[in-house]
Amino acid sequence: MLIRDATPADLAAIVTVFRDIVADGETYAYPEDLTDEQIAATWMEPPPARCVVAYAADGTDGGEGTFLGTAKAGPNRPGRGDHIATASFMVSPAAQGRGVGRALAEEVLRWAIEQGYAGMQFNAVVETNMAAVALWQQLGFSIVGSVPGAFRSKHHGPVGLHVMYRQF
Numbered sequence: 001m002l003i004r005d006a007t008p009a010d011l012a013a014i015v016t017v018f019r020d021i022v023a024d025g026e027t028y029a030y031p032e033d034l035t036d037e038q039i040a041a042t043w044m045e046p047p048p049a050r051c052v053v054a055y056a057a058d059g060t061d062g063g064e065g066t067f068l069g070t071a072k073a074g075p076n077r078p079g080r081g082d083h084i085a086t087a088s089f090m091v092s093p094a095a096q097g098r099g100v101g102r103a104l105a106e107e108v109l110r111w112a113i114e115q116g117y118a119g120m121q122f123n124a125v126v127e128t129n130m131a132a133v134a135l136w137q138q139l140g141f142s143i144v145g146s147v148p149g150a151f152r153s154k155h156h157g158p159v160g161l162h163v164m165y166r167q168f
């Protein structure tokens, strides 16, 4: 697996996975009708944030293979909150459950620590998103609290949103 900084050439792959995951209705509260440009502005944030992509090492002639997923990270808040990082992750549905999310998270955590952030906060982890909650807990995040019913899951109805935090 190759994880590298995203470039404009990755936008088509990113919008495909972004739309699939948002349409699934279980993990993200983004609107379902964003244009490519709006998705780029939302996900491919400029520095000091960072957007990365993961590809499988199954390309022909040594080139990049299948797009596996993407992550973004940067300051959680501007100004006096910019010492705490946040991050978001989207693994292609076909590639989920094979270690891609863990690899993206480990890279994002490595980068955030290197950048000097004091910790990382996830603002809205859907409580029924078992894969995410389990993975973040394995990586040292705790559930700080939950807002009951703050997310309208397509299949479960109103469910809570966790704030999760890891101090570096």
Ligand SMILES: CC(C)(COP(=O)(O)OP(=O)(O)OC[C@H]1O[C@@H](n2cnc3c(N)ncnc32)[C@H](O)[C@@H]1OP(=O)(O)O)[C@@H](O)C(=O)NCCC(=O)NCCS
Binding pocket: 021, 027, 088, 089, 090, 091, 092, 095, 096, 097, 098, 099, 100, 101, 102, 103, 122, 124, 125, 126, 129, 130, 131, 132, 134, 135, 138
């Ligand atoms: C959540 C997400 C990023 C996890 O990435 P992934 O590649 O699917 O997960 P991984 O294969 O790296 O699994 C890492 C751990 O998560 C947990 N996990 C993964 N899938 C799971 C599932 N279906 N149920 C319960 N736990 C699961 C396991 O603890 C796993 O650890 P293991 O290696 O010991 O089995 C990915 O599924 C995804 O993009 N989902 C849709 C969008 C999303 O939820 N983003 C995060 C929002 S907070």
